[in-house]
Amino acid sequence: MDRPNIPLNALRAFEVAARQGSFTRAAIELRVTQAAVSHQLIALEELLGTSLFHRTPKGLILTDEGTVLHPILTQSFDRIGNVLDRFLDGRYQETLNVGVVTTFATGYLIERLPDFQQKHPGVNLRLFTNNNRVDIAKEGLDIAIRFGEGLWPGLQAIPLLTTPLTPLCSPDIGASLKTPQDLTKHILFRSYRSDEWELWFQNASTPCPKITGSVFDSSVAMADMVEAGLGIALLPYGMFKRRISEGRLVRPFPNEITTGKYWLTHLKSKPTTPATTLFKNWLLSELPEHVA
Structure with a gap:
């Protein structure tokens, strides 16, 4: 009809x-x-x-x-x-609950949020950071930004950024590194993805040592340890540009590996709200094809 x-x-x-x-x-x-x-x-x-x-x-x-x-x-x-x-005083109002992995929040999203809030004042944005482990339905989220391969049951996943991993360290440690083999003289911190260092050393055509450094579930926490000169970590350097530009972290070698992307995800079973659409369209318009 x-x-x-x-x-x-x-x-x-x-x-x-x-x-x-x-x-x-x-x-x-x-x-x-x-x-x-x-x-x-x-x-x-x-x-x-x-x-x-x-x-x-x-x-x-x-x-x-x-x-x-x-x-x-x-x-x-x-x-x-x-x-x-949701129309109050002639203006649309909606609360949007967004979960976001901390690395993406601190390395990219937070500094850009004032632009979103200026363009869409009717959306009350609530940000919930996490260590990349999140349950959208259980936590009452409308959207979750996470890192991985984009395969999560029941979720629609839209690719955002590819951020390659490379060793980052403090300037003092960086001054002592001449070849990838020199990394073996230092503590190498690990994420919960256990094969990352092996993949990086393979890319650098260097035998991978036994990795015994502490395991972290947060790239931000690893970056803090690295900045303090306590070790070296494989980090998504595109998310730590500010620390690098300020000389707090250095990138000793150009070799890099890609193990996943950041994705914008939401439940397939949940109707898309106007605020969800506004945020998604804004974020996609802000993102370059690749952050390096």
Whole structure:
């Protein structure tokens, strides 16, 4: 049915009557007469060519056709009502809960958020950082930005950035490194992805030593340890540009490996809200194809 011909008033009368189980109670909720409700429903049944109710002494009972139609209308009117409720003082208001791996938050997102807030003042953005382990549904998030291969059951994943890994260290340690083999003289911190150092040494055509440094679940925590001169870590250098430009970290070798990407994810089963769309479109428009 073409949208201009959709009988909205009749559909609204049917939804309320089905929910209330009575023409009388439906008329009270709609603030019209019982005759007006009855007229709307008769007209809707004639348009659809089927009965939607069984009229009984105990009230209205939905037919099979009415049972199919009613939940769809209830959900649709609820969604419309929820959106209209968010207009305050003539401006749309919506809260958006975003989970984001800490490395991406501190290395890229946070410094750009004022631009989003300026462009979309009606979105109340709530940011929740994590160590790349997150359950969107359980934590009540609308979106999660995470690192990996983009394969998470039940989630829609949109690629954001590829950020290669390379050794970063303090300037003092960096001054002592002439070849990749020199790395073996220092503590090499590890992430929970245990094969990263092996892949990097392979890329550098250097035998990989036994890696015994501490394991971290946060690149930011590793960067703090590295900056303090306590070891060397494989880090996504694109996320630590500020520390590098300020001379707090150095990149001793050009060799790099790619083990994944940052992704914007959301539940496939959850309807996309206007705020989700605004944030996604803004983020994609801000991102270069590759951060180096």
